[in-house]
Amino acid sequence: MRGNSRRLPVLRAGRLVRIRRAIESDQAELARLRADPEIDHFMGIDASPSAWLWRHVPLGDQSAALTDLMITTLVGEPLGLVSLWDRAIPHNAAELSIWIGAGHRDRGYGSEALRLTLRYAFDDLHLHKVYLRVLEFNHRARRTYEKCGFVVEGVLREEMCIESVWHSLLYMGVLASDFQAADLAFEPIDEFDSRMPPAVV
Numbered sequence: 001m002r003g004n005s006r007r008l009p010v011l012r013a014g015r016l017v018r019i020r021r022a023i024e025s026d027q028a029e030l031a032r033l034r035a036d037p038e039i040d041h042f043m044g045i046d047a048s049p050s051a052w053l054w055r056h057v058p059l060g061d062q063s064a065a066l067t068d069l070m071i072t073t074l075v076g077e078p079l080g081l082v083s084l085w086d087r088a089i090p091h092n093a094a095e096l097s098i099w100i101g102a103g104h105r106d107r108g109y110g111s112e113a114l115r116l117t118l119r120y121a122f123d124d125l126h127l128h129k130v131y132l133r134v135l136e137f138n139h140r141a142r143r144t145y146e147k148c149g150f151v152v153e154g155v156l157r158e159e160m161c162i163e164s165v166w167h168s169l170l171y172m173g174v175l176a177s178d179f180q181a182a183d184l185a186f187e188p189i190d191e192f193d194s195r196m197p198p199a200v201v
């Protein structure tokens with residue numbers, strides 16, 4: 001799955017954002033956006049001196065992800081990153097992670113980027129399931145995931161220790177069939193934006 005997906009062009013656009021495959025020249029802009037304590041907080045990274053390691057966003061051959069997708073506005077301003085990780089398990093399932101940079105959150109960008117990514121995951125990669133882990137106190141992320149059809153499948157009790165306090169993670173998943181129903185509940189968006197060539201194939 002990984003080898004093929006890295007060759008697939010990715011370009012999808014909605015009303016607010018587009019997603020495209022991240023390329024190495026995105027590195028500096030992603031590093032700037034990722035250097036944000038609020039993202040660290042919701043990703044479960046504490047303020048230890050080594051936290052900066054987690055802010056590094058490896059791209060291309062250095063990335064362990066199945067695919068890294070840059071989230072931008074329709075005119076190309078970088079907003080954040082969404083990634084799919086296959087964890088080398090060949091069951092047509094992938095783990096998802098997403099973050100949106102400071103100043104761009106709470107404007108509907110994350111929800112639309114997630115929706116476009118799930119379309120890519122199910123329509124193009126033919127995945128059966130996408131799953132993720134989210135800190136239970138991350139209500140904004142949980143709401144964003146639920147809107148796109150994710151449901152809580154389990155609780156990973158006291159999985160993360162952040163600044164000496166243990167927190168549980170929710171394991172959430174969306175099946176292709178769940179997503180189809182959730183996608184219909186949104187306002188329609190363009191399937192594919194042909195105004196820009198694929199960034200990387």
Ligand SMILES: CC(C)(COP(=O)(O)OP(=O)(O)OC[C@H]1O[C@@H](n2cnc3c(N)ncnc32)[C@H](O)[C@@H]1OP(=O)(O)O)[C@@H](O)C(=O)NCCC(=O)NCCS
Binds near residue numbers: 105133143
């Ligand atoms: C989680 C994240 C990707 C969502 O993207 P976003 O662009 O901010 O989200 P959107 O604006 O599209 O949607 C947020 C939704 O959560 C709701 N929301 C916001 N704060 C909330 C809160 N405290 N409790 C419940 N819902 C909340 C909003 O009302 C909106 O729902 P609505 O469309 O039904 O009104 C983004 O906020 C982010 O990157 N956060 C920091 C990193 C992070 O948490 N990553 C996920 C780790 S699992």
